[in-house]
Amino acid sequence: MKFRKDINGLRAIAVIAVVLFHFNNTLIPGGFAGVDVFFVISGYLMTAIIFKGVEEQNFSILKFYMARANRIIPALALLCSVLTVFGWFYLTPYDYSVLGEHIRSSITFVSNIVYWKESGYFDTASHYKWLLHTWSLSSEWQFYLIYPVLIVLMRKFMEVKTIKQTILCFLVISFIASIILTYHSPHSSYFLLPARIWEMLVGGVAFLYPISLKLRYKKRCECIGFALIIGSYFLITKDNYWPGYLALFPVIGTYLIIQAKRKNSLLTGNWLFQKLGLYSYSIYLWHWPLVVAIYYFSLPSFYIYIAIPLSVLLGFLSYRYIERINFNNNLSTIFGVIKSKPMVMVVSVTLITSVICLQDGFINYAPAKYQYLIHNAQASQLREKCHLRTYQAPSSSCQYFIENNITWATLGDSHSTEIAYTLAKKIHLKDQGLKHFSYSGCKISYKMPKDFSRCAQWYNEAITYILNDKKIQNVVINHRFTKGLFGGDAAHYPNKPNALMTTKASQMVQSFDELVQLLAANKKNVYLFYPIPELPKDIKELIGIKFRNGNMPDNIIGTSREWYQARNQYMIEHFDNASYPSNVHLLKPQNTFCDNLHCYAVKDGEPLYFDDDHPSIIGATKLIESISI
Structure with missing residues (x-):
């Protein structure tokens, strides 16, 4: 796809909000809505890739999956590997065992389900989960698995116009379902794909139904979109039910900026946002473990002023030396897929962390009193x-x-x-x-x-x-x-x-x-x-x-x-x-x-x-x- 500077700038707007919220939620009370911006962007880009391939009759589901794997897995596998080594030296056996379970769920993209079962996103305990932020990657990956298959199947029985209308209808239905789920089960709605899929479909509709605007209307459209996103960052808090109908603000704001298509906007096209947009995925990956480290080791609050620029530095290094690697995978055979670099990374990390879990974080090497306390700090088996x-x-x-x-x-x-x-x-x-x-x-x-x-x-x-x-x-x-x-x-x-x-x-x-x-x-x-x-x-x-x-x-x-x-x-x-x-x-x-x-x-x-x-x-x-x- 042709590179769009406005979408790249949107990534920066999203990651800045998320990072600042996580390090100090009083700075941007609704900064968690940056994830919703990411979801809309993802929906737009994935829909563009899939529909262009389907219309040109050269779309391959397998190649689509591998392209996503090449984009997401290497940087995530590096983070998981670093945390695995770090945990061996600095975490207690119990915490190391929990980390192993969370790494395994993250690298296999089911962490949103695991965290949903454990507790809420805003609970105090969340600050001791080193990979809590990967719930959003798991939700996106689950969307990637389902979305292209459904479109390819529908194309066998429908015209493209009918598929577009079906997606639009499903967006409305999923939005209503999200509102209902948000008020009946807030933990479920926050973590699970069914409550989030409408956000990605809004991005899809932005591609399927593009709007042509004159220059002066483009500027207005962008400004309104920007105001909706920034407004949600400061007017919404973790005390609100989320996502629900309130998520319309950052979602519609992102939709409007995408539709405005302003290539050289000062809001999204400036040098700083372009750089942060390029590094945004890796910044997102690395910032949360730094947040957890501050809580876990009870570090003074001023460490956030070290950790924020360190997140950007680690994000840059990960982008420069990991994300930009072009993995040439042989996809002509099943064996070639199994031998692909991302698959090898997933299997390797999963096997190592499975050993950590099976050994309970190697608790047998800990003092007997520690073992007794941990083994008996247990809930009812029922x-x-x-x-x-x-x-x-x-x-x-x-x-x-x-x-x-x-x-x-x-x-x-x-x-x-x-x-x-x-x-x-x-x-x-x-x-x-x-x-x-x-x-x-x-x-x-x-x-x-x-x-x-x-x-x-x-x-x-x-x-x-x-x-x-x-x-x-x-x-x-x-x-x-x-x-x-x-x-x-x-x-x-x-x-x-x-x-x-x-x-x-x-x-x-x-x-x-x-x-x-x-x-x-x-x-x-x-x-x-x-x-x-x-x-x-x-x-x-x-x-x-x-x-x-x-x-x-x-x-x-x-x-x-x-x-x-x-x-x-x-x-x-x-x-x-x-x-x-x-x-x-x-x-x-x-x-x-x-x-x-x-x-x-x-x-x-x-x-x-x-x-x-x-x-x-x-x-x-x-x-x-x-x-x-």
Whole structure:
């Protein structure tokens, strides 16, 4: 294709935003929208390549795949190889094992699925994932795999004009689906291709339906597009649902600039943007590991002013000495494809990282105490099976160990999962069973409408099920109350809620009290947990810090008791002053996980969590000791 300076400049506009956002999200609050700009550009270029080949009847799907592989894989394989060597010397065994898994998922282009299953893009834990940014490469690669095949198949049965119209219709359908998915499952919509494909198709439509504009209208079109992109960078934040309809701003902005076709624009054609555009892919690859390094090694914030230019330098070197290599691959036979340089790189990196994963990051070479803590900072083995992320009828909820004599139920969010499992093991000894009701991120939603929360329908149906099942006589309730009421992760000191937040919290807690009273009137016992103490970092990170310092104590402090009280003041005071019936039992995790001064991640040589806020099996076992069977 003929080189377009305006599109190259757009790449610079995108990568600048992404890099600045990742190093300091207060600089450009919506800088993550730069990825959406990349998606539109990719859709435009891929559509141009495919349709020109199809119309000239010389398009080869295999050659298309190999061209994409030659463009993407070498630079990515270099980064993965460098991180593999770096991790051997500087990461803890656990972190090295996780890195191996993430490298393997990145080089095989499924990392978006892996990260979707792990946590959200903006979660605190994301800053310890060295290849988190490769989710976008995986989404693009999945698009590359599907898109040309569909077009070639359609061409066998349709005229080109009909194919264009079909793509336009699918764009509209996929955009509507993206909006729906964004509001029902934000993690899924951020990482997975179905919510992103419309952005790439907008780029495709820009090629399929070009607009001819006069010079003065070209300038206006470009300026509007530029304003939409820059506006999205500063007016949208990570607190907005994304992509959803808000992604129209950077997407349409990119579409307009592509349609303007201004070859020598000052906005996109200046020398700096042209250079950054050329290096943009490699800059994108190298900048994120530098971001993670600052967090991982707790470096002072001024290091970002070293890391940003270093990202550009590494991007230039990768572009100059890796991206520009012309790999001459023999594609005439299957054996030739297998022997191609990109395939060799993928297989080599995959095999090496598979060994790292199989050896658990070579944890056997670590001190015995470290091995014990890591191996026991574990979640329930039934967590993935029994803990819900999307709606499922409460009647289908997990029943542990005993099928018939179900006398117990647990209700809440993800913090109740390990409690359910350990409690079920305990009551199993007395031939009693338990039914487990938990929904990820579920806040108090009793008597609330369906659109109040993502779990409101499920929550009320679960309560109805528990009330109607007369065999269930004991109910244990546990929520991450403070986050559900006011938001905010444990890594951020609790801010004082404003009047509106306090009013909503009061309404939610009032409905919760009604629920407790209702359950108490119909069941033998109701057990309520005060908020479980949270950690500033994943427990494995806290263990890793001690490991790197050559010190593995029996107690590792998570936070201060004062911090716990301040973070959860609202619910602590409420429970302290609540007037519940005598069969409602209040349980205090802070008395188990904390002393008068500190709350612990590791106490008396035992890991109490498996991440930064969920109790481990060991921690949950300690929590249920106060429940009478």
